[in-house]
Amino acid sequence: MSEHVNFVDILEPRRTQSGIFSFMSRNWRPQRTMVMDKYCSTQDLKDIVANSVYLDSIIEAECSRTGLSKEKLHQEVRNYLEEMGLDKKMHVIRWNGVFFLKICFMMKIKMFVNEAAVLTLKSKMGKNPVLFLPTHRSYADFCLMTYLCYHYDIDFPAVAAGMDFYSMAVIGRRMRETGAFYIRRTLAGDPLYAATLKQYVRTVVGKHAVPIEFFLEGTRSRSNKSMPPKYGMLSMTLMPFFAHEVNDITIVPVNISYDRLMEHSLFAYEHLGVPKPKESTGGFLKALRSLNDHFGNIYINLGAPLSLREYLHNDTSHSKETLKPVDLQQLTPDQFKKVQKIADYVITLQQKNTVATISNLLSLVLMQSLMKNRLLEYEELIQEVEWMVQELRNLGASVFENDVRSSVDRILVVHRSMMRLDKDRRLRLISGVLTDLSSEDKKKMKGHILQAQTMVVAVPIVQLQLYVNPVLHYIAPPALIYLIVQRQALSRDKLREDYRRIRKLLSHEFFHLEKDEENTFNKALDYCIQNRVISNSGDLYSLGEDTKLQYLLRWATWPALTTLLKAADVMTQQSSCGHKLALKLVQQRLESERVHPYCLSLEAIANCLSGLVAAGALVKLKGDQDIVYELVPDVMKESTILVNSILPSFSVDFANNFVVIDDKAISRL
Amino acid sequence: MSAAFASSSDSKMNNVENDNRTVDSVKKKSFGDKNKKNDTNANSSTVIKVKSVIPRRRQDLLKWYGWGYKDSMFKLGEEGATFTGNRYSIGGKILPHLSKWAIDNLGVDPTKPPTIPKIPTTFAESRLPEPIRLELEKIALVSVDGMDRLIRAHGQTLKDMSQLRSNSFPRIPDAVIWPESHEQVEKIVSCASRHNFVLIPFGGGTSVSGAVTCPAKEMRPIVVVDTSDMNSILWLDKDQLLAKVQAGIIGQDLEREMRARGFTVGHEPDSYEFSTLGGWVATRASGMKKNTYGNIEDLIVQTKVVTPRGVIEKSCRVPRISCGPDFEHIVMGSEGCFGIVTEVTLKIRPLPPVVRYGSLVFPDWESGFHFEREVARQRLQPSSIRLMDNEQFRFGQALKTENTWGGVLLDGLKRLYITKIKGFDPAKLCVVTLLMEGSAEEVKEREKKLNAIAAKYGGIPAGATNGENGYTLTFVIAYLRDVAIEYDVVAESFETSVPWDRTLALCANVKRRVRDECARRGIHKYLISHRLTQTYDAGCCIYFYFGHNTAQVSDPVNTYEEIEEAARDEIIACGGSISHHHGVGKLRKKWYTDTVSEPGRQLLLAAKKTLDPDNIFALANMAFEEQGNETIVKSKL
Ligand SMILES: Cc1cc2nc3c(=O)[nH]c(=O)nc-3n(C[C@H](O)[C@H](O)[C@H](O)COP(=O)(O)OP(=O)(O)OC[C@H]3O[C@@H](n4cnc5c(N)ncnc54)[C@H](O)[C@@H]3O)c2cc1C
16 A cells, blocks of 8 residues: 555544533434345344244254253343344443543544545445454454444444453443444354354344444454454355345455554563463453553554455356255355455455554664664664665555654654663663563463563563564565575576465465465565665576665564474474474474574464465374374475575574663662 | 044154164164264254154064054954054054954955965075175165065055065065265265166155066166155245255154144145155155145145256245246156155145034035035135045944944934934935134134035035044055955055046946956955045046955956056046056056157156166156166167
8 A cells, every 4th residue: 555545633623622522422323334124223133133044943953953942042042142242322332432532532542544435435335234354453443443433424333342351341231332242252062152143143244234343363463463364254244145135245454553552561471472361340440540651643544445246256156055045045165265265355455554653663673773783873763764664665565654753753652661762862672571470370371481581581572573563564575585585596486486485384474365476476576676685687586785675674584484494393303293282392492592582472383383284394183182283294394494595594682682771770770 | 633643643653662773784883973974964054853753674663564553453353353553543442343344345254364474584685786885885874684675675556565475576676775865865876877777766665656666677786765864854944934854754754843843744645654755756746635735746846856967956946937847847756767856845834723624424426526516616625625435434334443433423313314314325425524724713614614515415514523533544544455465355546636527427437347347257245435535626536445355366466457457447538547646657657658648758758868868767667668688688789
């Protein structure tokens, strides 16, 4: 998204004395997604589901299978519906709005929206269901689209929320009353629940004229970058289209970028294996207090709406499924494949709509400074950030900020607990605090139990990496090309082949679509040549002379490649190993080596294991309790050789890095 | 509850031990696998797996040498006849008049011990080559056990029974296979096409046309595809009033499952305790309550059929379509010759709140007939309306138990006789039985109208009990043929469809012809009787019973068949049809071409060539010839 997009801070008009109350109590006539003869109340929706032919059939079958009474199962369905069903209470919405705005002001947030996109979308609403598919990086995502809809007079989205919220006192209820519906994480083992959910979602999409919002990735991406999508929810929501109950479904990819994630330190710990605390209202209130701080900007970028019908080329082919009662119609395997394609595609659309924030750019600069173990003075820093802006724009990213200097100053305030200028106005990363984990915590650790010393070094750097991650998908393709060429000059075919293989190995760490790869490769190659990262004569590609850019490309993929190699090594040794054990072993191996701390990320390790599976170096089997990987020695060997051959070598001392400043030590002195 | 049969025997049937659905020759393993597979399939699916009353080893529950349940049969004896078992309302009761009736009408000697055949121990060896058997076993359960094969070699014709009792079938199947799903059937059919062996779809084996009987001259291996494991309700849509059901489900299972859920299919051929949905489709069956629910062709929305050339299935589930000839009608009545019906989408109806029986007595057949005609003209038929002739009325008397229904009828009549209808001749009077369904008001209204019409034709109401007992007997009558054979009487029924204007003449002429044929052969003890069982706008169905004593004849079955053939010739000459619902099969091939015309026959052959060019479904019904050794040799020359 390099074209210029105009973002507007929609909170700005509320920053007046009476701004909040009059706005939240105004007469509100929202735009619906569908014009219908009769609109369903939230109770109607539940009744339709409870009385559906589908659930009746499921219950009949279940009864005859288990001998349970129909009444009991009907009651169960009713209970499930009470658990999952959304509600809508206008007064709650208004009070929530007030509360939301108060908190935003407390957090000193600006909410930037590409207004033009919203208005175009709204003008086209009324004909068919609309899905909002935002990225999911923070719990805050849950409120943003709802508020945005209120602002632009669009009916509140029905938001799919995890059960973690359900159990939170008051908040769970309030979320339901603003349109959240609840889904359990696992549907396995409870067919009746799964059926109820399926029918509920289908009914909400087909019969409730409000936008539907859910997170394709299924969970908050702890790494602040795209993850491969989950397909279940999308299958359920697209069913009304495949059953021809609706004529089309409009899919709106949404990217939400944050200058600062509320959860960044929790995420950093999670990467290292310290489990997330259970959501509770108490915890929420505690968190509220810490919200009295600067959180910077949020960018909500709505992508161009995708017409499902057009995407499927008006495909009206129908299946034998139409012979069933419409309620009983299910996706055919072929249609499910289409759903998968759409899901993957939407993730790339979310990526394309990434707004690279100054937070991201400053973090890149700071990370580079750590890699070089070299301090940057303020003026140098500004220059570096400006250079980064330029480079990312060249790579196709959209950077909204133009006044770099003031933006950097602003971000330094926002991230003042993570980085700061020292007395010589040089940028420093603030060190972690040495905390001993209790034995309770240790028991809950998901991976290898890292030493306290490791954690102190790793936490702030992993946290910093979270802000580097969102732009890595721009950098990774040219970086890999560069690393391959750097190894040895080679022909385009050979280059493309190695590129393809390595991309596959990293397909989970850097999400991308296989079918776009040809295009991505060509563009990245052009980029490398134009920017003199590499040069070519005839069909031979060799190193170019832009060493500055080369350096950036070299370190950017270093953590991922390191993790990949270590995962490969460990798996070669183990030859067969359960998933959990594999994570532990790889993490343990990495702790003992001088690697980038982000390599210790359990998520990164898991991604690399999945990449090895995708490349065929491992076979993934369902074990009794855990997934088990089996080694495919030949493929693994080739993969290892390839990764080894392009892995850049760095020797960075993260533990005693000049760029890290230990404020506690200073204050103790 | 409608038929008394249902109320009296449903609950008992559930007690029948049918847990043991294994077949001796089958390894335990495959059975365990089967259950497991079903379980995962059923997960979060709408499939209702029905537990059938009839076990896979049919012979454990059913009489191997005759009709119905093992424990249910007529017994003649010196102290009076009985009907054994407790499945039917007359079960366990003494029938004091039956023996006398049998002596008088059929010359039976009840003092003689009945001839019960010994269970066969030797069987023709299975011709199915081992490798094919192994291939089939990978698809579904297979048995080559002799008994399993023998009891699936036939239907319920007189000839079938005679050959069964003497274990003298020229050909029995070489194996039996029990598919559970459409997909498995597809695999079986493709296996048969590949190896060129014969498949015979087998539902309940109640065919009375020879349709399901093994073709005698077939040289290739014959595998019977027993559909009884395909008995799941795939889905049930109470809103649309539709159900999609696997074709192997047995009538009483289907009806029980539906009723348990407040619905009914309403298709009740007299064989519905044992016949299957697929069998109904393949024979164009007709049910007793067709006036309310329709015959099978009215009930079916759609079928799915596996032919050797692929699956025939309409792409949409619609109430009607104008799209050239309707190929559902190629399937219906195909008598197994084109392929296997695997799934059927059926209409269902909510159970009627009120079911009421009724009966009317008429002075003679003709007035009863005119009453029926008038009811049809006004389209006032209740769910069932049947007219029995005087012979059947008397036979009904003979079946009365010590102090039950026959007595009631006679008592009622006696009273009426005194007060009202002096003119009724006991040797002429006929009875109409009625089965009415609907709301209380509807039923009351309908009964009033019917009584009014009856009055016009000299009929008088004879009470609900008589009506109900008439319907109860329906299911018991089927057991009579066995006891008849045991006492040297051969008996069979045949039926026809006939226009109103030719009905009376046809009835008289056929009876006359049968009497003449018997006389010519010196047969003096016989019964020829008929009833009018269905009415339509354009005509009705006449159902004949014929049985005779075999003392004077050397080849009883053959003699019977000759007489029946003569009767059919007469029927057709009188403007009746080859069949109303029993079908053509092998017994009535003679009249097929005349009935459908020569181009019609060509059309049937062309359909066969298209759907089953290698004659995998070599049942040789209708216009299809048996393919014996000679034909193969000839075609090679
Ligand atoms: C006592 C008695 C009473 C009867 N009453 C009636 C009645 O009231 N109304 C009536 O219509 N009929 C009646 N019949 C005849 C018989 O019951 C019907 O023809 C019935 O439809 C046969 O069903 P079945 O499942 O027993 O089929 P079978 O006898 O097993 O087979 C009959 C024919 O259908 C074929 N077939 C069976 N299943 C399939 C399948 N799934 N796919 C393709 N072909 C298949 C067979 O190959 C065979 O050609 C009666 C028979 C008896 C013995």
